[in-house]
Amino acid sequence: MELFLKYPHEVQEELMCNLLKSAENTVIGKKYDFSSIKNYETFSERVPVSTYEDLEPLIEETRKGAQNVLWNTPIKWFAKSSGTTNAKSKFIPVSSEALENCHYKASKDLLCLYLNNNENSQLFTGKSLRLGGSKQLYEDNNTFFGDLSAILIDNMPIWAEFSSTPSNKVSLMGDWETKLPAIINETIQENVTSLAGVPSWMMVLLNKTLETTGKQNLLDIWPNAEVYFHGGVSFEPYREQYKKLFPKDNFSYYEIYNASEGFFAIQDLNNSNELLLMLDYGIFYEFIPMETFGTTNQKAIPLHQVELNKNYAVVITTNSGLWRYLIGDTVRFTSIDPFRIVVTGRTKHHINVFGEELMVENTDKALAKTCNELGCEVIDYTVAPIFMKDKEKGAHEWIIEFKTLPSNIEGFAALLDKNLQTVNSDYEAKRYNNMTLNPLKVNVARTNLFYDWLKENDKLGGQHKIPRLSNERKHLEELLKMQLMHI
Known part of the structure; x- marks a missing residue:
């Protein structure tokens, strides 16, 4: 080492x-x-x-x-x-x-x-x-x-x-x-x-x-x-x-x-x-800056060119024969001597429908802070966009399974929205005076909803998990449908 x-x-x-x-x-x-x-x-x-x-x-x-x-x-x-x-x-x-x-x-x-x-x-x-x-x-x-x-x-x-x-x-x-x-x-x-x-x-x-x-x-x-x-x-x-x-x-x-x-x-x-x-x-590492990821300007850089506090998609070449392979994770460097990182999410698991560039790291942090402040506990969650329709503005829709419920779900949603703005300036800008985004919406999941979804999709145990964030509503709609069926 x-x-x-x-x-x-x-x-x-x-x-x-x-x-x-x-x-x-x-x-x-x-x-x-x-x-x-x-x-x-x-x-x-x-x-x-x-x-x-x-x-x-x-x-x-x-x-x-x-x-x-x-x-x-x-x-x-x-x-x-x-x-x-x-x-x-x-x-x-x-x-x-x-x-x-x-x-x-x-x-x-x-x-x-x-x-x-x-x-x-x-x-x-x-x-x-x-x-x-x-x-x-x-x-x-x-x-x-x-x-x-x-x-x-x-x-x-x-x-x-x-x-x-x-x-x-x-x-x-x-x-x-x-x-x-x-x-x-x-x-x-x-x-x-x-x-x-x-x-x-x-x-x-x-x-x-x-x-x-x-x-x-x-x-x-x-x-x-x-x-x-x-x-x-x-x-x-x-x-x-x-x-x-x-x-x-x-x-x-x-x-x-x-x-x-x-x-x-x-x-x-x-x-x-x-x-x-x-x-x-x-494993040989390369990194693609997320601001150019998926565009015609996308370019991978070697380790010695990375910068602090920028989000990168990870590219690996391995001793199992994966050559310049995109693993789908995003990381941020917190130190470059030595090279230390935090995992910020997945290249597919972020929400950027309205230019808010919301990463899993943001939602995890805001949710933990909100739960800490209100004395509640979470089992699992997922978030998807509410798309703009006619003159109606967009928003983010959450579904959260609580272990310990907050006493007031509207107050919880308002505090979560506020905490999210403190950890993501792009989200804050879009939320300013409800200019682009309306306040987020929280659905309370019934007990075992996420477990049942994973079971139905043959994903019980091991390393399986539901995507935290998505740019589309497929997983959220499936969960809401299962929630209604149970009622």
Whole structure:
């Protein structure tokens, strides 16, 4: 780590050259003549930025057993990712290099960073409660596909299973509603010192655990629990609820940023929401400024050209054969020495119908602040635009499932609107005197509405989540329809 902290650009440049060298005799390597690319300028000019749809034909060839297509070593595993805005499944190639030098390496680095910052930790005196994906591994054409977490659990070294709970058998169970009680039955017997998983699904598991045991908080079950490693969705809307579940001042929260495509960043400081970009995991990074994203002026830049506090779409080249691949996430740099980021949302999950450029980071922050001020708690939410019609102005429409309701929903909506204006000046400008946008509208979701939507769409458990923001009303309309049907 010290090497890439000291020489970030040299490490990234060398990594890019090594990736090109490894794949020069693959189908894609010959197509773009990787063997003659010696610097970033040539690489960026010759190899186009790609989406999953662009690479899908080559990925499908590999899934059917063809090798040396995108990467020079055999690809046997594919991480199945539904993509939250696209119903069609994606199958992300996972090489043995990516397993060892990215995902497993990151797990070790995460523990090292945590232990380095917390020298009195008793982490290894107990077990880690891991909440993996809900899909089993399916064999197909001698290649395997499933949730990334299932692939990682299936391939992890034997010593790692000894320090984890529940067992691999339970972790890999396919049906979420059968799996939940099975996890609880196994884990309440264990000395759990750490937890790892997506905040929204972990919250479901932990609340069910309290319900099953009749305990007041989780420290009554696992008194030695000291840290929760979380990622997948923003932690902000859930932070206060977790503090009640683990009511001790020195309980730690560590954020990670990983996906089916790779492991990208780790929180390297206590009590910080900034993530250290890990530059030696076989991933070469580029960034597209969001102000030009999707336009004819779109241009990717290397790490050494990024600026502080600007939103960028992330482009990666990986040791699994993804070449200049758009992962769909947006990040903002909070530091460039070392390179630290916060995840601000998805390229598809923002609202910019009226020029307000609303990011998930804005809504998470405003919602957490509002809940804090009014003493209420949120389980899930989504937001969509109300389009202008005739002389009627536009607005944003929210649907929120509360764990603890505010005493006055109109007052909640007004405060949320005000807090949103303080975190996003573009939204504030459009809301000024109701010039372009009317005040936001809040619908209170019935209990389990989001859970039922995910179940109906076969997205229970694992890393699945409903899009927080959308430029169109499809998800919101589906939720409102389900809400009415239940009534």
